[in-house]
Amino acid sequence: MAKRPVLIAVCALALTAGCQVRRAANDHARQQILYTAISSDPQTFNPILVTDAYSGEILGDVFESLIRINPVTTLPEPGLAEKWEIAPDQKSIIFHLRRGLRWFDGQPLTARDVLFTLDVIYDPKVPNSIRPGLLIDGKPLKAEAPDDYTVVMRLPKPFAPLLYAIGIPVIPAHILEPVWKAGQFNHSWGINTPPSRIIGDGPFRLTRYVQNQFVRMERNPDYWMSDEHGVRLPRLHGKVVQIIPDANATYLRYQYGQIDIYSPRAEEVLDIRQKIKTGRLRAKLQEIGIDTGERFFCFNRNPRHYVKNGVTDPKLTWFTDLNFLRAIAHSIDKKGIINLVYHGLAVPAVSDVSPANKLFYNPNLKDYDYDPRLAAEILEGAGYHMADGRRVDPSGHPIEFNLTTATGSPEADQICAIFKQDLGNLGIKVNYQPLEFTTLVEKVESTFDWDCVMMGLTGTIEPNDGSNFYRSSGNLHLWNPNQKTPATPWEAEIDRLMDQGAFEMDPSKRAPYYWKIQQILHDQLAIIQTVRRKDYVSWTDSLENYRPKVWGVYKPEWMQFKVD
């Protein structure tokens, strides 16, 4: 009697048994097409309006700049400009463009395009992230083009970071100038623009974009670069950048051979290493260096947060007391963090500049070693005593503060848990509360309502790019932003050193200024360092000439698949 229901149930199960998808063998390597992944859709195809990392990553292949930075030497090297000269007074730079450069539509790329690009960037109505880097003492530089292949830039005063800041994507005047004049620049080249209408000059051009799925690019046959045998580059015939929001899914697809390049997290490094050893994954794995970013703790020293109705919160006293800060620095178990959080694949961070930044990293700083006993001694010596199992300051206030960081990072959670535990052992109570990133930013940037934050900033080669962070007037000067005049002598000193470093044109004479800044930050403990990750990259075996570095890929145009 009950046979029919059983039958129906079986049919239902059978329906769900799966379908066979017939597909051509995955032969993108044979076609010399590189598959990579990013975690989010691009927001714009207009290289001037880029404010997110993903658009930047895609457009980096489509738009070329005057000069580029060599990721191995971290020095500028020729791009669209085949050479440049700095005038003896150091206040003007002459760029000589290559001959025969062409846009995708065949129009010649000339000095006029460079001037137009600068005009757009300096247009106050165009919100862009390039302008601040090109303002020298708040003033724009003046550019002129004596002929089609020469651009002369005149600076109000010598400005060394210019060579790093001038790596701007050049845009075609013949297409965008009318748009800009019509006041429509901010709405031009959005992601709804047909990719074929994005006219660039880089090694690849966009051919297709499907929202939430992929961006496809093909080789630009007219690209100016050629290899040692005179063969035009790039060697790859195309690229497909997939949009995969979930990191685990990305890793899975890498293992399935659907992505050619992957930057693994610590656990995944171990997994890949294991799989390569047992032959389950045919790939290479390489440590490419120490990450440019670090994670640090920062205490709020902003009087606006602590002084209310004429009463100063004792926290301000602790957080500006060097003894207190030194005790904190000595109680961060960097080795523990490295082992527990990063599986040993990290190094202690000492300076705010990464050792990967060979030009500016100060190797002479002495780390604050993990030493709970010393930390306790320092606290005792400075009058912070234990009372009823809690640490109290000289005027009897128990020491307790809030610690926050952005949600969504298990690593940050773990580092904070370790920190909390170590300070707990000193009798200091830490209230840990991670916040949504946007909320955290509002607190740090606008309301200043926080005690201690753990965060990370990515590093750049040119220290002047970090002006907002170093200078007391900067809005990223986390511990006390937007100061009218420097609150402390050492902050004034940093401001002065930033000026001197920027206006010194001789590269070898610049480093000492920045070394000094690192020394001051290290001594004053404005930010308390934790660790830096070691960066790894893994890529499929058949990919050749792929040379990843922490600052980018070296000679990416030479990449190709080995086909047998």
Place this chain on the structure above:
Amino acid sequence: MTRFLVRRLLNMIPLIIGITLISFLAMSLVPGDYLSNLKMNPKISPEVIHQLQAQFGLDQPLLVRYVKWLWGVLHLDFGYSLQYRVSVTSLIAARALNTVILAAASMAFAWMLAIPIGIIVAVRQNSIWDRVLSFLAFFGMSIPNFFLAFLMVYFAMWMGKDWLPPGGTFSVDYNSLDFANRVADRINHLILPVFVLGVAGMAGLMRLMRSQILEIKNSDFVRTARAKGLSERVVIYKHVLRNALNPFVTMAGYSLGDLLGGAALVEAVMNLQGLGLLLLNAVRALDIYLVMGSVLIGTVLLLVGNLLADMALVAVDPRVDFSSMASQ
């Protein structure tokens, strides 16, 4: 019937305004706006942030923005996603389809298994089948669906490339496939999420089916039917089953709404491109118009689901008519 429809549709208007207003206010309680995401970027100056705020209209007062948004909605303009820089409509259209397919497939799965099994266990009440399956039903109802999703993702990864995909909505090469293979690819990606979402629903439905049949089996008209000498098979299929199915019709509409909401977490774990994940990310990034658009669509789907359920009930149950519904 027209009166009923008009009345129900009119009722929806204050509901929708209420819900969107509450959502809008809740979103505005969060400090900052979408552009806060950019403020930690050392290259983006505060002036640029202000310019963008003005460009996106985020500098206007709260109520002005709400009224403007509502006005736009009346003209079928749902606004602009700050995160993706495209119209909210185009984003939602793609995701809503995925979510509805997922919800419908999970429901179909749950029903196709739950009803026959419910019949079996009810007919053989207290048999070993009944006990085992009822226990399994409780098991299915009690296992958190995201926990099941973890297990399934892990299992699929362990099974490797040639088994079912552990997540995602379609394959990498989806766009290069022909139509038939696209369908097959989609189905492959649906199986695990449908299983995960279907298990809980199936368990509940099966329990309900069982108790319905048991109750009706012992009612007077069934006894009469048996007394007439009808075979047990006819009694069960013709009399008991038809009556037992009534509450399911109502449930169909309501559970659609449930599935839309309940899928968000499974979407997050299994990386499915549905409304839930879209909204989740939008809430986190404070992409306000996208949030509002998704909430609106979610609400409308829910309300329409309920309405359809009520109409279906009228169609199958002669005891219910539109006038009694309208006066409820």
Place this chain on the structure above:
Amino acid sequence: MSAPATAMPHPQSVAAAARVRGGVAREWRLASRTVRVSALCLVLFYLFAAFSPFFAPYDPAYQNRAMPDCPPMRLHLSAPADWPHGLFWTYPMRMVDAEERTYAPDRSRRIYIHLFSGGHLFTTQSEDQPYYLFGSDGLGRDLFSRIVYGARVSMCVGLIGVLITFTLGLVVGALSGYVGGLTDNLIMRWSEIEMSLPSFYFLLALAAVIPPGISAAQRFFLIVAIMSFIGWAGLARVIRGMASSVRSLPYVEAGRALGGSRWRIITRHVIPSVLGYAIVAATLSIPGFILGESALSLLGLGIQEPTPSWGNLLSQAEDPQNLSRYPWILIPGIFIFLAVMSFNFLGDHLRDRLDPGSN
């Protein structure tokens, strides 16, 4: 997270509420084996919550940084001669590979486990020579101790949530049904809005605006309050339906005729008559709260580290790398599952007891 699926109860259930007063012993005899096991499970979990320091062998926040992600250890029974040392013992675990975090038992030594020592059910000499029943987490914290302490959050979230939901739902529903008219209409429209809110997303939005700087306990109560705020409307509607039918019953009319105030009639007559149904619905809705908390934790919006809850312990399993290397991090999921299943069995049983007609 959804409102409990409930049909309108039979009128007898009103009277049946009184019948479940035969004492715990009689109920125990009547219950099936599954129900008894469920009840025991819940009692155990609530004991965990009430006496966490006793059940947990170690401080749940203590980080043994030398032993991250240590697997569960095997328990051995001592030979009778060794009983003075301890009834059970285990081999200490030694880390073989620090990067891979693989461990091997060190067979040259034994760690004795002391029962009822130092105020714990069982523990070892020191936290640095631990016995990990369920293994340790990524920071070297004892997973079992964390689960025991996590019961505080996970088991209480349901009780407190239900308390708020049902006080609200009962009072508002009874009021609405009994009073009727404009009040009824307004309350019902409001409840419709709340029921149509995409609750999960709303929960997200609200959880994101919880002010920081409040303690873990305060945050916990706020989260529960938000979840309750979303859940009360469904119940209120059902109670309203029942209350409006109770309204015309003779004894309620008698009460009114005797000049009882409206409030008195609601609290004395209307609410008690729907209480039986409410208790069943309450039991069946507790799992929703437990699951809700774990879902929020999974998204990082629930109870925050280092305070453990079953939800945030399970969220470690979100990373497939963790899951495949350290499968014991799924154990908190089993506890969630057991708690939810027990409440389901118990609620189902209560429904049968209070309402014999339906099954």
